[in-house]
Structure formats: C-alpha cells, structure tokens
Amino acid sequence: MSRPVDIDAAVVAELVEEQFPRWAHLPVRAVARQGWDNRTFRLGEDLSVRLPVAESYATAVQKESRALEFLAGRLPVAVPSVVALGEPGHGYPFPWSIRRWLDGDTVDRVAGLDRVRLAVDLGGLLRVLRSLPVHAGQAAGRHSFFRGSHPSVYSDDVHAALQRLDGTVDTEICRSVWFAATSSVWESSPVWFHGDVAVGNLLVSDGGLSAMIDFGTCGVGDPACDLVMAWTYFEGDARDAFRDAAGLDAATWRRARGWALWKALVTLSGGSGPGGVDSRRVLHEVLTSPL
Template sequence: MNGTEVDAEQPVIDDTLVRRLVSSQFPHWADLAVRPVAHGGWDNRTFHLGDQMVVRLPSAAHYAEQVEKEQRWLPRLAPSLPLPIPTPLAHGEPAEGYPWRWSIYRWIDGDTAAPERIADLRDFATQLAQFLFALQRIDPRGGPAPGPHNFHRGGALATYDAETRQAIALLQGKIDVGAATDVWEAALATSWCGSPVWIHGDAGLGNLLVRGGRLSAVIDFGNMGVGDPACDLSIAWTLFAGASRDAFREVLAIDADTWARGRAWTLWKALIVAAGLTNSNAVEAANPWRVIDGVLEG
C-alpha cells in the first residue's frame, strides 16, 4: 500500500468477476481465457485476458481514481519514452457488484525485476535513469498535481512529517534515532525550485520488467503526476549501491537538495513499514530494515 489509509470496502476480485465484467461489457472478448497474473500488484488485481491483454481492477476505493488518470495520460506519454509502458485498450464501468471503473491493457512480456534477474546493475541503473530523464522532459502542462490520487508523490515531504516522526519514536532502540531525524530534517529544509516535471511515483522493482537481464518496460503508473522528481529516486537506496547508484545519479544530474529529498522519501516509507504504520506488500515488508540501514549509511 502507498499510504496509511485502509479502505473498509474491498470487494472480492477473482477470475469469476473478471469473466462477468468482460462478457457483459466487451462481449467480443468473452471467449478469451481469464487467469490471475503472478505477482499481479498491490494497488490493483491483475488478470490475463487471453495471451495478449491484461485486466486491472483497483483493489480499493483510494486506488480507483488512478484508472482515469492512466487512461488519459499513458497514450500521451508513450511516444516520448525510450521503453514500453502500458497501453490502454478499453475502459470498463462499475458492474456485477464491483464499484469502480477498471481497465484492459495490452500485455507486456517480461519478468518482474529482481536482483538475480539483472545482468549488470550499473547498466540497469543507467537505463532506468534515462527513462526517468525522458519522462521528466515531457511537457507537464495539464498533468495531475500531487494529491490523494497519488499519495502526494511529487509533493512536499512535510505532508508526512508527523507520520515520520511517529515512526522514528516507535523505533527507538531499533534504529539510530538521531541519524534518522537528521536525514529527515535536512530534507525538510529543502524544496523543489524548478518547474513541475512528470513523475512515475513508484519506480521500484515491482513496476520494472526485465528481459535478457536488461530493463525492458516500466509499468503501473497509478501514482503518476507532475511535481518534484525526488520521489522517483528511492530505488537508489532500495536496489542500487556504489557504482550503480553513482550512474543513476549522474545520468539524472541530480542536485544535492533533490538527492536529499529522495533519500528522505525512501526513509519515510521504510520507517512506516518497519513501525507497522501501514500495510505493505511482501517485498516492502521483508526489506525495511535493510533500506533504513542503507539510507542512514548514505
């Protein structure tokens, strides 16, 4: 999950529901097989539709607004990007007891990125930085400003100040409280002074695909928006280190203040997961202590 709110209304989303939705709204695809996608995501439930398409349904109300955003903006962003991103094919309506709009996309081949699937981490870091660099240079006019729809990605760190300090207090004796507070407060003292730029909002391993050991596609733009790009830097500490981290920063030409805010965004998420202040996916739940240590080391 991307924040601390938990939605009480979470419908049962399974292949039976997907078949009913597709059959009633897109009968020309009714005969295609439906089966869950392995590692289908946290914000959405994802299902194969035949061999060439995928159905994505928001898993809770606070993810539902992302559907409209992806439908509108992904086709506009795609031509300017160096790697494939999801292509919307159809826009579903609430029905069959399912309360939100949903999407059908073209399937993108590839494996979810994981360290053991990446042939050269420095090359991977360079590829991802080049993608983000291209994304940031797309005209941001009319793009969605940070807000609840993307859990304030691209907005001010101060939005999560109270939550971060609560997590630090809860982790007293388990982390270096002084160091964590210093990292957080140093970042709070900075701000993005440039024009807003496009952000992915969740450029982590779960949203990156690899083929042949190299980055092949970037998926799940539900947290996209226009604002401060610092939130897209977290992978510098969750995956990269040493030469790969240096390459990532060099390609993006990140200034010291933006780097500090990226470090703080990474720390915030790891702290609230470690402190139990948010539900989290399996990857996040397994790694917060490692990430905290990495951020505090630099």
C-alpha cells in the same frame, strides 16, 4: 483506506462478458505476482485486466489512462496501452481497465541482472520523463498519495514511526536525515514523475530495461520521489551510476533520501504495507549512504 475488495477470475470474466463481449471467449487467469493497489489478470495472451482493490486507488483509473495515452511513444521504453475502460458491475464497485499485455520480467524476478546497466537505463528514462511537456499531467496531490509533493507532507508519519521504533533504530540520525530532506524545495517548474519507481514496476527483456508499468501515482511536481531505488535496490557502483544518469541537484537527492526513509520507517512500524527484513535493510542503506 477502505477495506480491499475481493476479486477473482470469475468476477473478471463476468465483467468482460457483459461490457466487452468481443473478448468474452478469451480465458481469464490471475498473474502470479500481484501488486498492492490493483489486481491483474491475463485476458487471453495479448491483453490484461487491471482492477483497483479500493476506492482510494480507483480514482487513478481515468488519470492513468490519459497519462499513458500521452506518454506512449515518448519514452525510451514501452508503457501500458489502455484499450478499454470498464465500469462497476457484478458486485465489483470501481472502474477498471483492459490493456495490452507487455512481455518481460519484473526486475525483482531476474537473477544475475547487470545492475549498473539497469541504473544507467533507468536514470536516462527518468531524464526523458522529466523533459516532457506537462499539460497532460495532473499536479501532485491526494491522487498521487502526495508523491511529487514536498516530503514534509508525511512528517507526522515519520515522527510517529520514530516514537514507535524508539530503541530499535537510530532515531537521532533518522531525524537528521528527515530534517535535511525537508529543508529544501523543488524550485524549478513542475515535471513529470512516475511516483512508484520500484522493482515490481520495471520490466526487463534480454537483460535491458524494456518497460515501465503502474502509473497510478503519476503526476507533475517534484521528481525526488522517483529516485528512491538508489537506496531500495542499487548499491555501490550501480548506485553511483544511477545518480549520474538521473542527474538532479544535491538538494533533490536529499529529498529523495527522505522519501526512502519515510517508507522504510512507516513499514517497519506497521503503518503501511508489508514489513520485514527488507525494510530494515533499506533503512540501513538510507542511514549509511547519503549520496
């Protein structure tokens, strides 16, 4: 991946003033918690500006805009609404977007959340997403970082991570889980997937799931990748409730477990994203909770 670009509020304000002068009077401020692929800024009270940090993420801007236009009103929760698409300028090299601001807190910031309720809500949301016509979606591939593809696309990463982690993780069980994950395929027609169902991409209001955001890796293909919260967040009764609400067959859940395993291993081995205690906890859940 190319080196991430630096983005600050001053650059965002210049882009808005030049390309969308009707909003130039609105104050620009960075949101408190930023994502990995994009930087987000509030534009006044009702809008936000979303800017990819690298070229590999910039290719999703147009795709995500088309997908969100199709998905709006078809899901039981809100999704971002794109109101304008921007172009490179003022030293910023990528396309970007302005969206309606969605109220709510991300799941990871809500204390005392009823996880069983969230599990049921999320499973139901994913069922609806899978039921929608796929003509507006893009087939899984490089644009989705191969989410929605067969997990074996990352087999080399898994084996390399296990070599680096040898002696610190149970490599035998890891290989067994990975083999099970890669021994089946999605045999039905391709369906919609979000591609990054995570606590930071789900908004909660009044204790219930109210919105799903960050559709940059969405597409159509195998929905197994959307089930990883069974190991990254849910436990016990909530995990069982998520499995029941989301549906899908045992083979798809094995592939989902493989997706969770891959991410935990490459993060722990230093190959992708931030590492730390959480990835080791996720790996423990993956290896001890097969579903």
